[in-house]
Amino acid sequence: MRRYIAISSVLLFAACYHGPSIYKFGPVQGPEGVDTDLHLQKTRVRGELLEVQDTALIVLTDSNKVVLVPVSGIEAGIFDKLGQLLAEGVSPQSALAKLRPFSRFPTGLTPELRARLLAAYGQTELEVVR
């Protein structure tokens, strides 16, 4: 028994770790959502992931616009340190569940907060990008 525990402990401590570290990953160390790069059929949206909805992502673009991107229109969704999680023809539900904690507002935006956020960026409505 002792030998097994010792071996197990050695193996655990000797393991190599890959992927983002919680001590370096932006969405863990800061308030921002994960850096997002969405490839649509005719355009591309890059910015910070604000909110993950059931069928859409809300992104604060690099040009400071708050946009809504329907997931159905995303050909490829690439996220900093997380890799490509969204791809055309692949059901997105698992990816959305994985992404949600790394958005700026994982618990969702209330209508009041959304309105305040839009106002802060000079908008009254979400701009939909397809």
Next chain:
Amino acid sequence: MDRRIALPLVLLLSACIHVYQSIRPRPLDPHTPVTVTTPVKAHLVDGSTVVFRTGVTVENAVVRGEGWRYPLTLRDSSAVSSIPLDSIVGMEAFEQTTAGGSSAVATILTTGLLALGVGLAAIAIFGSCPTVYADSAGTALLQAEGFSYSIAPIFESRDVDRLRLRQAADGSVRLEVRNEALETHYLNQLELLEVTHAEGETALVDELNRLVVVADQRPLTRATDRAGHDVIRRLSVEDGDVYRTDARTMARARLPDLDDWIELTAPAPPGADSVAIVLRLRNSLLNTTLLYDVMLGDPGARSLDWVGKDLKQVGPALAVAQWYQQRMGMNVAVGERSGAHRVVAHLRDTGPIAWKDVAIVVPVVTPGVVRIRLTFPMDNWRIDRVAVASRFRRVSSTAIPLAEVLEAETLNPTALASMRAADLRYLQTSPGQRFTAVFHPRTAGSAGKRTYFLAAQGYYMEWVRPGWLRAPRADHPFVPSDTALAEALGRWRMSQDSLETLFAATRIPMR
């Protein structure tokens, strides 16, 4: 893995855990604060975010730590040392994982669900590993519950459950796998096992997930509980009229006497050196009370660290697993000629949702008769039927790999790849998510009757309930002991009627 180690680990994983919110508020001793040492983000009612890079201390109703508060727009920031729990709509505690893929996994505390409008979070008690359903004429029939009690990656386990279903018209087997609890499920592998046998035989799984075919099932000739009551009628037919521990026996539960037992007698065929005990049973919600209310609920925020860190270490995990093996589940013992009982098998907890059909091979000590004692923590089981099969044989199965995964009606090749083999790839599901697993058995040329089993491997992480954070009862993480079981028994005895009703009513609705 050494069996001495593997068994207790596996046993911990074998039944489904459930939770309820019947905690009475009791202020946490301010001199013994709770500490979470991993990075934490708190999302406040006013839209601002507070980041505690070195973790937090939860002391009474206040979260303390070296934090930075950012307003809705993140345009500036200010240092903060404490925030009231009431101002928080959600907190995330981040931990490092080793489960492959992206190794950073976040746990969203259920306070956040309130902001999403999922009001069930505050009262939901339905908790379980994945539940598996099959379609029967348009109705989803519960078939099994997967890797139960696998509450941390180190406890990842493989469960095998007998399915009662028919193949679809196209020959496929389709199973709907649901996450109906406030948990994140990590599914490593789903596999169908096919056993072919003769009509009149029944294929079952034993206590170690091995497959057994039994025949000539005979009723018991005698069955009495600890109090001496005749319970043979309850155990003779599969009818939902189940055995449960007598209330008067439970009322007398005192440390260290926390067990109930049933004495069984049945005929054994002449010359037989062993027979198979056939049981149809499932757990009560006692282990739900123990594992969620006492184990995770009482320590409050300490459970974040306990599950996220302590249980990932071999030492603490073994301590919990070994205690769980000794105290929970069911010991199967044979009566010796001396009158003593010798334990010959241990059946792990199977979960309180789906009925489990098992066969346990026991030796015949006295020619012509078999005497069995089933011993278990008081009221830990609901036993619908017990019989003795005079013929049995161990069999091998044909493994049928997962062929398709459908979300709604859309193929998900990523999910399929994640669950096709037991490797470092996992499918992660959140509360309310479901998918359909499709298998294609090879039907041509196989004569006889076929029985299917689902092998499911994985683990799950329980979501910490807001009530646990607000009203912890203990000032230390869970300590495995009979005292904890006695505490759970006491609470279960007082709340079981309301808990059973609430339990069934609070499944997380599917999206």
